Amino acid sequence: MSPSSLLIRDIPVNERPRERMLKQGPTALSNQEILAILLRTGTKKESALHLAGRLLEQFDDLTLLRSATCEELCKIKGIGMAKAVEIQAVMELARRIYTTRQEKKYVIKSPEDVSNYVMEDMRFLTQEHFITLYLNTKNHVIHRHTVFIGSLNASIVHPREVFKEALRRSAASVICLHNHPSGDPTPSREDIEVTKRLNEAGKVLGIEVLDHVIIGDRTFVSLKEQGHII
Structure with a gap:
């Protein structure tokens, strides 16, 4: 025994x-x-x-x-x-x-920094979570907000929901991110459309969208690096 x-x-x-x-x-x-x-x-x-x-x-x-x-x-x-x-x-x-521990003046300078910040927290999620990080002028994360949980859809991720918190926090820039429960971070057409829409809204408001990072299982994709944010 x-x-x-x-x-x-x-x-x-x-x-x-x-x-x-x-x-x-x-x-x-x-x-x-x-x-x-x-x-x-x-x-x-x-x-x-x-x-x-x-x-x-x-x-x-x-x-x-x-x-x-x-x-x-x-x-x-x-x-x-x-x-x-x-x-x-x-x-x-x-x-x-x-x-x-991660939020104590965490500085983001690259997509790798975004991945390190959220990977262990997000790679096991069984539903898609769309999250926005709000940064100050020194690229310190000052707030993290879950915008919605569910399948990504351009009609659901409205710029209003992303940027009203940025205005309230006096954020200088934002980084959007969401996970793919499949573990494969390859962007979909919806991912790209949402990114372009948020990028355009940020330019109008004067709040830069630094990146949209898709989190997979120990891997990620930066839509900024793919040229979808200019």
């Missing part, structure tokens, strides 16, 4: 996740052990450690777990609504910590 299938009381004290964390620190623990601490309890027939292992196996380690819904989590035997909500809360807190 493997250690992970034992009940916690059957595992030697010095090998239990909480005790190992106290003695060796959190970095010494596996994803399974950390998740077991979060879950606290397993079922009548298995430990929290074994439940954590099944959860990670079901959601491809942490890749899909971060975007799992409560309904999807509750389909796992041993995961009720309370545990599902706690898991979602921890994932959201981790996302916010990452975002907060």
Whole structure:
């Protein structure tokens, strides 16, 4: 019988996740052990450690777990609504910590900087998110705003929604970006049309559209570099 299938009381004290964390620190623990601490309890027939292992196996380690819904989590035997909500809360807190760290006077000088800023936050999203970054005269990100969630459409991404926040924040320029859930950042006809429309509106308002970056899975495309923003 493997250690992970034992009940916690059957595992030697010095090998239990909480005790190992106290003695060796959190970095010494596996994803399974950390998740077991979060879950606290397993079922009548298995430990929290074994439940954590099944959860990670079901959601491809942490890749899909971060975007799992409560309904999807509750389909796992041993995961009720309370545990599902706690898991979602921890994932959201981790996302916010990452975002907060990135937003501290982050300077954008290239499409690579845009990618580094949002890649880990966006490449796992299962829906398209259209986001605008608002920059000051020194190219510091001063605000990030999700304009809409859903399939990109020129009639939905209205310049008014993008630039009213720029005016409110006194932004000098904006960078638009959205993700392709397929992982392939190749721009569509709609992507190009939206880009040209926003670029023209920015010129009228005196707020430069620096770029429109499409995020894929560890890859990206800059519509500025492709010549769609002049």
